[in-house]
Amino acid sequence: MYSVTAPVLRANLEYYRDSLKEEDTGSLLHRLLYWLAQRTNAYEGALVIKKLCIALVAYFLRPSISWDRCLLHLICCLSEGDAVNYEQLKSASRQEASQAVQSLGKPQLLTALWFAIILVEEVGKTNPANIRTHKYHERVHGSLDDALQLMQIAITLPLPGSNAKITEQGVKCFQSWVIYAHGAWIDKSMQLTPLQKLIPHIAQPLWDHDLFEIAADCWTELLNTCPPFFTPENLVQLVGFLTSQRANNLMSLLIKGDYEADAVAFSRLLLAYSDVSIQDLAKHPESPSVQILMRFLIQLLAYEGFAGVEDDICTPTVEFWQAYTEYLIDSTAENQMEPWMNDARQYVVEVVEQCWRKIRMPPQEVYAEWNSDAKGEFKVFRTDVVDLLQSAYVLLGTSLFDRFTNLALEALQNHAWLHLEATLFCLNALAESISGDDVVDATLSALFGSELFPSMMNDTLGIPYSTQQTAVTIITSFTAFFERHTQYLPAMLTFLFNSVRTSALAGVAAKAIQSTCDSCRHSLVWEVSTFLQQYDNLLLWEDLETVAKERIIGAIAAIVQAIPSEKDKLESISKLLDFVEQDVQACLELAKNDAPVGAEEKGLCALSCLISMGKYLEEPDDKTIDLEFKPPGQDELYMPTIWTPFQQRIAHNMNAVGKALGPDNGAVVEAICQVFRTGFKENFPGPFVFGPNFIEDYITSTNLHTPRLDYALSTAGAMLSAHSRAGTTMINRSATRFLIHLFQLIAEMG
Numbered sequence: 001m002y003s004v005t006a007p008v009l010r011a012n013l014e015y016y017r018d019s020l021k022e023e024d025t026g027s028l029l030h031r032l033l034y035w036l037a038q039r040t041n042a043y044e045g046a047l048v049i050k051k052l053c054i055a056l057v058a059y060f061l062r063p064s065i066s067w068d069r070c071l072l073h074l075i076c077c078l079s080e081g082d083a084v085n086y087e088q089l090k091s092a093s094r095q096e097a098s099q100a101v102q103s104l105g106k107p108q109l110l111t112a113l114w115f116a117i118i119l120v121e122e123v124g125k126t127n128p129a130n131i132r133t134h135k136y137h138e139r140v141h142g143s144l145d146d147a148l149q150l151m152q153i154a155i156t157l158p159l160p161g162s163n164a165k166i167t168e169q170g171v172k173c174f175q176s177w178v179i180y181a182h183g184a185w186i187d188k189s190m191q192l193t194p195l196q197k198l199i200p201h202i203a204q205p206l207w208d209h210d211l212f213e214i215a216a217d218c219w220t221e222l223l224n225t226c227p228p229f230f231t232p233e234n235l236v237q238l239v240g241f242l243t244s245q246r247a248n249n250l251m252s253l254l255i256k257g258d259y260e261a262d263a264v265a266f267s268r269l270l271l272a273y274s275d276v277s278i279q280d281l282a283k284h285p286e287s288p289s290v291q292i293l294m295r296f297l298i299q300l301l302a303y304e305g306f307a308g309v310e311d312d313i314c315t316p317t318v319e320f321w322q323a324y325t326e327y328l329i330d331s332t333a334e335n336q337m338e339p340w341m342n343d344a345r346q347y348v349v350e351v352v353e354q355c356w357r358k359i360r361m362p363p364q365e366v367y368a369e370w371n372s373d374a375k376g377e378f379k380v381f382r383t384d385v386v387d388l389l390q391s392a393y394v395l396l397g398t399s400l401f402d403r404f405t406n407l408a409l410e411a412l413q414n415h416a417w418l419h420l421e422a423t424l425f426c427l428n429a430l431a432e433s434i435s436g437d438d439v440v441d442a443t444l445s446a447l448f449g450s451e452l453f454p455s456m457m458n459d460t461l462g463i464p465y466s467t468q469q470t471a472v473t474i475i476t477s478f479t480a481f482f483e484r485h486t487q488y489l490p491a492m493l494t495f496l497f498n499s500v501r502t503s504a505l506a507g508v509a510a511k512a513i514q515s516t517c518d519s520c521r522h523s524l525v526w527e528v529s530t531f532l533q534q535y536d537n538l539l540l541w542e543d544l545e546t547v548a549k550e551r552i553i554g555a556i557a558a559i560v561q562a563i564p565s566e567k568d569k570l571e572s573i574s575k576l577l578d579f580v581e582q583d584v585q586a587c588l589e590l591a592k593n594d595a596p597v598g599a600e601e602k603g604l605c606a607l608s609c610l611i612s613m614g615k616y617l618e619e620p621d622d623k624t625i626d627l628e629f630k631p632p633g634q635d636e637l638y639m640p641t642i643w644t645p646f647q648q649r650i651a652h653n654m655n656a657v658g659k660a661l662g663p664d665n666g667a668v669v670e671a672i673c674q675v676f677r678t679g680f681k682e683n684f685p686g687p688f689v690f691g692p693n694f695i696e697d698y699i700t701s702t703n704l705h706t707p708r709l710d711y712a713l714s715t716a717g718a719m720l721s722a723h724s725r726a727g728t729t730m731i732n733r734s735a736t737r738f739l740i741h742l743f744q745l746i747a748e749m750g
Contacts, residue, residue: 025065032056033074033083040111041081053115057122061136071143074115075100075150078108094145101149106166113154113169116147120180128184137184147177148194155201164210171205174198175218182226192229199234206241209262216265223272230276238273243292251296254313257304267313270296274320278327285343294347297321301354306362308377309370314358315377318384321351325391332395345395352392352400355385356407360422361466386429393433398440401430405443412452421467424474431477444481448488453495465504472499475512479519486523492516497534500548501541510551517555518616521562528563531556532575539579546605553579554612561617570642573617573687577649580609584653591660600665603657607671610650614678614688646687650675651694666707672698673708673715680722692734695719700741704748713742 036052056074060067067073069089076084079100092100104112123140126133154170157163178195205215219238222229230238241247250266274281274297284290300317307314328344359382361367367375393400404426411420427447434440456463456471475482475492482489493516499509517524517531524531535552538544553576560572583606590599654672661668676695679688699716702709716738724731 025059025062029056029059029067029086030083032059033077036074036111037077037081037083040078040107043107046110046114049111050114050118053111053118054122056115057118060119060139061122061126063132066139068139068142069146070139071112071116071119071146071150072097072100075104075108075112075146078111079103094149097146098149101146101153104153106163109150109154109166110169112150113166113173116143116150117169117173117176119143120176124180124183140180140184144177144181144194147173148198151177151198152201155198155205164208167205167208168211168214171202171211171214171218174202175221178222178229179225182229196229196231196234199230200237203234203237203241207246212262213265216262216269220265220268220272223269223276227276235273235277239289239293242270242273242296243289247296251299255299255302255304257310259310264313267300268316270300271313271316271320275323278320278324282324282327282331282344283338283340285340285347298347298350298354301351301358303358306378307358307381309374315381315384318355318381318388321348322384322388322391324348325388325395329391329394348392348395352389352396355388356404356422356426359385359425360418361464363418364464364466367466382425385426389426389429390433393430398443401427401434401440402443404430405447408447408452409450412450412455415461417461417463417467421464421470424467424470428470428474428477431474438484441481441484444478445485445488448478448481448485448492453491456495457498465502468499468502469505469508472496472505472508472512476508476515479515482516483519483523486520489516489520489523497538500538500544500552503543503545506545506548510548510555514551514555514558514616518558518620521558521620524559525562528556528559528572531559532572535579539582546601546608549579549583549605550608550612553609554616557613557616561619566642570646573646576613577646577653580606580613581653583609584656587657588660600661600667603661604667604671606653606657607668607675610653611671611674611678614675617686617688618678618681619683641685643685643687643689647690647694650687651690664705664707669702669706669708670711673711676715677718680718692719692723692731696734696737700737702741704745709745 032052032055036049036056039048039052056070059065060070067086069092072092073084073086073089075097076089101112120140123136126136128134128137151170151174154166155174157167157170174195178192181192181195202215202218205211206219208215247266247270250263253260253263254267270293274293281290281294285294297317297320300313303311303313305311324344325348328341328348331338332341362370370378389400404423408420408423408427411417411423452471455461456468472495475496482492493513496509496513496516499505500513502509535556538548538552556572556576560569560576563569563572583602587599587603587606590596590602654675658665658668658672675688676690676698679686679690682689695716699712702712706712716734720731720735720738
């Protein structure tokens with residue numbers, strides 16, 4: 001019955017909290033306390049008792065109620081087994097309160113602890129700075145001394161034995177009160193002092209097998225939430241446990257992959273202590289206890305199992321080592337080598353080595369069985385390791401890069417492909433940290449001059465896709481190296497074009513080709529015909545995706561742009577347009593055969609390739625600026641040139657795709673406008689520098705029903721802004737046409 005009535009009572013208290021008459025409140029409290037005492041004596045289940053405690057806290061939170069020493073009142077009622085008069089307890093001394101607490105039996109102690117926990121958890125949900133709810137916090141403070149006596153008795157009962165459950169709740173009660181006090185009394189830190197006196201007692205349950213997890217969680221949360229709460233003496237006491245044989249046994253379980261609850265709780269406790277003690281751990285490497293703790297912290301990365309999948313401790317461990325490394329960096333900021341720094345740096349070296357082992361990809365068949373969450377967690381861990389590696393490089397310098405390069409060469413020689421993938425991943429992570437342009441060129445020459453790229457193309461070696469993909473990615477990170485050392489380009493580009501034929505690698509390989517050609521365009525000018533032939537061969541492979549096509553088209557266009565003579569560019573650009581027109585013709589055929597999905601795919605692919613082609617035919621941003629250069633006037637810019645047939649050809653292809661896919665396709669409208677925009681930056685005639693008439697005709701053909709109308713109109717504005725020249729008439733005419741069209745659109749809107 002009580003399991004049903006208790007929540008009803010609480011609901012009614014909430015509903016009638018402002019309308020309950022004063023003469024009824026005393027009777028209600030008396031009845032609730034009577035029920036609680038009776039149910040406790042009858043050994044009622046915990047659920048019923050806790051619900052009655054919740055109802056009493058709801059009573060406490062009534063605005064018109066003044067129940068200052070609520071905890072002592074409840075304790076006295078439990079002691080008597082009946083409701084007692086509250087007025088007689090208001091002025092009770094500390095000794096009298098202590099006697100009341102000591103008179104409680106075990107069931108009564110449990111009930112009192114549950115009430116004390118629920119009280120601060122519920123009051124903690126209210127704002128102590130709010131004028132209406134501040135009084136609740138003041139009343140809780142009035143019960144602090146009573147709570148301290150209750151907790152002290154609970155957590156100092158002899159262990160082990162039947163007292164474990166009471167001690168467990170005593171630890172939880174202490175944890176709840178400290179967390180509450182830290183938030184509610186943050187401006188009154190001296191009032192936390194009485195709670196601090198109980199900390200030595202909270203350390204004792206750490207040694208009890210049944211209570212360890214509860215005690216460890218308490219210490220962990222308090223260290224993470226309010227580290228100043230602990231004195232140096234408290235932390236010394238904790239270190240005594242963390243370096244004990246019991247701790248060593250728990251670490252052994254973790255290393256074996258036994259994720260017993262106590263072992264996991266220990267790892268979290270170790271990290272919580274270490275997070276607040278980084279300075280001590282760094283500056284006292286000679287201390288035996290520090291040596292044990294640092295060994296444990298490194299071993300946390302030696303778990304069996306994959307991070308984020310079978311091992312949840314690795315990620316917070318890496319976060320600790322990241323903070324530790326950053327502290328060392330800050331300590332060396334003034335170029336003053338501390339005597340402890342060499343030992344501290346050596347720990348970072350060992351941690352990096354463990355991380356390298358931990359980030360190794362699983363075999364493909366194992367990875368395929370992971371769900372998306374597991375894959376995401378593993379990816380997050382690898383990202384955290386990247387941050388750590390970049391910080392470690394600041395501390396350790398190029399020796400770290402050299403170490404990984406040697407590991408890569410060893411793995412390559414031993415055909416240890418997953419080891420190689422992890423090593424290339426680490427080198428890739430360090431790419432952004434390399435301070436000098438050529439500081440690691442000798443090391444990279446050893447790597448890229450090895451059998452790395454030929455091996456990646458050897459189908460008989462059974463190299464996982466993950467290793468091949470990382471090998472592709474590292475090329476993108478070090479394109480500046482290949483720009484300085486062009487002798488490595490042939491083997492690298494052969495590997496990339498070979499990788500494009502593999503669906504799993506096509507996107508990243510095409511991106512690497514694009515990045516390489518963009519950076520090394522001047523070195524590759526004489527190989528443009530080879531690139532055109534390579535792409536022609538790729539088109540025989542029907543599964544080549546749009547993203548790969550547009551990236552490779554852009555890559556070849558970048559090389560063409562670097563050809564010194566405009567006339568020498570014509571043949572190559574014509575060939576690129578031939579490739580684009582293959583997709584245009586496929587679009588028209590599919591549209592004619594009533595295959596709209598395929599037609600749209602091919603049509604948008606053609607337009608994407610034109611966009612990429614136009615973008616990479618632009619002058620590069622890093623080109624030397626001639627301060628005496630005077631661009632041609634606009635009339636001259638748009639006069640017929642050798643590029644006019646190419647412009648007409650591009651325009652014809654865009655019109656053909658637009659007609660085939662229909663005027664209601666917003667993707668087509670936006671793509672055509674993007675093609676226009678690629679020519680806006682140019683100062684000289686070119687294949688994508690269209691005359692104003694063509695752009696004007698397209699923009700003014702739009703209406704209120706045209707999808708992406710906003711983008712089309714903004715393209716008109718971009719054209720006017722980019723091509724306006726003083727003293728010209730063409731742009732004035734364009735502005736007039738656009739303005740008239742805009743007024744017509746406004747008129748259509750009504």
